Amino acid sequence: MMERIAIRLLGALLGMWACVGMAYGQWRVTPEVGMNVTKYNDEVAKIGFKAGAAVTYTFGAGRFALQSGLYYTRRGMGDYANSVLYGQAKDPSTGQWTDVEVSLAPAFSGDIEPNYYFWLAYPNAYFDYSYYLPEDFRLEGIYYYTHSGRRDYLQLPVMARLNGRIGDDCAWHVAAGPYLALGLAGKRSYLESRITTGDELPYYNKVVSWNPFSTQRYETESRFDWGVGAEAGIEVRRVSLKMGYEIGFGKRTFYDEVGMKYYTFSFTAGYSF
Numbered sequence: 001m002m003e004r005i006a007i008r009l010l011g012a013l014l015g016m017w018a019c020v021g022m023a024y025g026q027w028r029v030t031p032e033v034g035m036n037v038t039k040y041n042d043e044v045a046k047i048g049f050k051a052g053a054a055v056t057y058t059f060g061a062g063r064f065a066l067q068s069g070l071y072y073t074r075r076g077m078g079d080y081a082n083s084v085l086y087g088q089a090k091d092p093s094t095g096q097w098t099d100v101e102v103s104l105a106p107a108f109s110g111d112i113e114p115n116y117y118f119w120l121a122y123p124n125a126y127f128d129y130s131y132y133l134p135e136d137f138r139l140e141g142i143y144y145y146t147h148s149g150r151r152d153y154l155q156l157p158v159m160a161r162l163n164g165r166i167g168d169d170c171a172w173h174v175a176a177g178p179y180l181a182l183g184l185a186g187k188r189s190y191l192e193s194r195i196t197t198g199d200e201l202p203y204y205n206k207v208v209s210w211n212p213f214s215t216q217r218y219e220t221e222s223r224f225d226w227g228v229g230a231e232a233g234i235e236v237r238r239v240s241l242k243m244g245y246e247i248g249f250g251k252r253t254f255y256d257e258v259g260m261k262y263y264t265f266s267f268t269a270g271y272s273f
């Protein structure tokens with residue numbers, strides 16, 4: 001439902017800009033390309049890219065304008081790792097030895113110290129949070145995971161813009177406003193390695209990948225995204241350089257709540273027609 005609404009809004013806004021340009025002629029198209037850096041909550045920042053075109057309609061003498069456009073933007077999630085110790089420990093409630101997994105969070109390379117925060121999982125029993133490893137623990141091996149990912153969107157901003165001039169050939173602008181985005185593709189993946197306490201090191205390596213927008217998975221993410229953004233730029237004749245900043249608020253999943261999910265800093269270069 002939200003995806004259909006987003007597509008209709010994208011089409012309607014593009015049609016509006018085309019009509020405004022044909023009716024008044026006070027418009028400008030600026031193809032742009034550049035890079036961005038995105039930091040999702042609880043994820044590592046990663047470099048992506050942004051490419052598209054800005055469409056600007058200028059009012060009167062040129063001090064104020066409306067700016068929209070259409071962009072293909074990739075927001076990445078940097079590599080991060082976590083480790084899981086597995087083996088057997090005495091269940092504190094029964095005194096029986098049972099299979100357990102101890103997940104270190106966060107995961108760092110180096111020695112395991114008592115102040116590492118982890119969760120201890122007793123299968124079919126409960127989760128117990130503690131600051132220490134179990135007193136009676138028989139280590140059988142270690143799972144080591146490295147994660148990464150990306151999300152690709154078609155994005156449409158609607159911004160109010162203030163223009164100014166530095167000289168005959170040089171101008172500046174600042175702009176701010178909301179944006180809508182529609183997820184087109186993506187990839188989440190992790191490499192799983194298992195090291196045992198036996199003679200074989202490592203026991204195996206396995207790579208698992210999936211599309212975060214795929215409807216075949218339980219944790220399917222919403223394709224519809226939205227947020228607010230701001231930019232500042234300078235134009236020398238027809239060449240422009242822009243710096244932008246965006247904050248995303250859209251739900252990641254159906255059960256998620258609206259709130260800040262990521263922020264993106266971008267730098268693009270363009271040429272106006």
